[in-house]
Amino acid sequence: MxxxxxxxxxxxxVDPVKARLLRLHVALLERFxxxxxxxxxxxxxxAAGAILTQHTAWTNAARALAALRARxxxxxxxxxxxGVAALARLIRPAGTYRVKARRxxxxxxxxxxxxxxxxxxxxxxxxGPLRRELLAVPGLGPETVDAxxxxxxxxxxxxxxxxxxxxxxxxxxxxxxxxxxxxRAVLEAHLPSDPALFNEFHALLVAxxxxxxxxxxxxxxxxxxxxLGGRPPART
Ligand code: SF4
Numbered sequence: 001m002x003x004x005x006x007x008x009x010x011x012x013x014v015d016p017v018k019a020r021l022l023r024l025h026v027a028l029l030e031r032f033x034x035x036x037x038x039x040x041x042x043x044x045x046x047a048a049g050a051i052l053t054q055h056t057a058w059t060n061a062a063r064a065l066a067a068l069r070a071r072x073x074x075x076x077x078x079x080x081x082x083g084v085a086a087l088a089r090l091i092r093p094a095g096t097y098r099v100k101a102r103r104x105x106x107x108x109x110x111x112x113x114x115x116x117x118x119x120x121x122x123x124x125x126x127x128g129p130l131r132r133e134l135l136a137v138p139g140l141g142p143e144t145v146d147a148x149x150x151x152x153x154x155x156x157x158x159x160x161x162x163x164x165x166x167x168x169x170x171x172x173x174x175x176x177x178x179x180x181x182x183x184r185a186v187l188e189a190h191l192p193s194d195p196a197l198f199n200e201f202h203a204l205l206v207a208x209x210x211x212x213x214x215x216x217x218x219x220x221x222x223x224x225x226x227x228l229g230g231r232p233p234a235r236t
Contacts, residue, residue: 017173017190024171024224025197028204031223032211035203038151040065043119044076044111046152050144051104052094063093064100076117079108103139107148110137122153131157142180150202156193159202160184163209170217170233171224177236 040046045065053061067090068074073082082090088101114133115121122130127149134145149155158164160183168174174183191197212222217233219225 015190017186018192020173020227021187021191021201024227025201025204027223027226028208029200032204032207035200035207037199037203038147040152042075043122043152044117045074047107047111047148048074048079048104050147050151051107051140052091052100054096054100054103054144056095061094064091064097067091067093076108076111079104080112099139103137106138107140110134119153122149123155127155127157130155142184146184150195150198154195156188156195156198158184158187158191158198160187161202161206163213164202164205166236167205167209167213167224169236170213171227172234176234 038046038049039062040049048068049058049061049065052064065074068079071078071090073079073087073090079087082105084098084101084105087105088097091097091100091104094100110133111117131145131149134140134148135142137145140148143159143161146157146159149157150159160180164187165174165178165180165183168183168187169176169178174186178186187198191201208222208224212218212224219228219233
């Protein structure tokens with residue numbers, strides 16, 4: 001080979017999107033530290049929390065979980081033994097409690113039917129069919145299902161919620177107004193398939209979304225400002 005001939009460096013091809021996402025993750029981790037999501041003593045508690053926090057602040061969901069725990073009902077069998085009305089009364093602090101009682105019961109019945117309430121089968125089952133089954137449970141949308149899969153079952157599914165989409169669209173990693181599924185596909189295609197990374201990165205995107213990347217972005221002092229390269233954020 002002539003000394004002037006250029007050859008590609010050894011190893012897999014460089015993925016610039018992956019490199020950029022990992023830089024964003026590191027910058028967020030340095031600023032905000034580990035987020036230690038999702039609070040919950042058991043996988044069932046985590047899943048119940050994912051349902052109860054739909055359309056409400058986590059503090060309200062946490063109060064509903066505490067009420068279930070105080071009555072020793074914070075388990076699949078404990079919830080399944082309650083009628084919808086009794087469950088709704090207990091989870092009232094979470095808001096829209098009648099709807100959420102039906103959703104929590106539907107998920108709980110699915111879990112008991114599918115695995116007898118055990119979580120080990122959810123950690124092993126083929127991911128695509130399992131996700132489709134969960135999406136068929138009434139009241140569980142993609143964001144709730146993916147939170148259950150990632151945070152309760154430890155599966156490599158990125159929760160591409162509104163915070164994540166807004167930050168990454170403003171940085172032009174995602175197109176403006178990317179759908180949930182489109183955003184999830186981009187993130188899962190470019191990031192290493194690592195539940196611990198997905199867990200922490202999602203939580204950190206929420207942290208920066210609350211602290212800086214609000215409806216009107218506050219880029220001054222934001223740990224991700226370096227990535228804009230002097231350009232304004234993209235319109236979202
Ligand atoms: S506030 Fe600005 S720098 Fe921070 S994440 Fe949003 S767009 Fe990026």
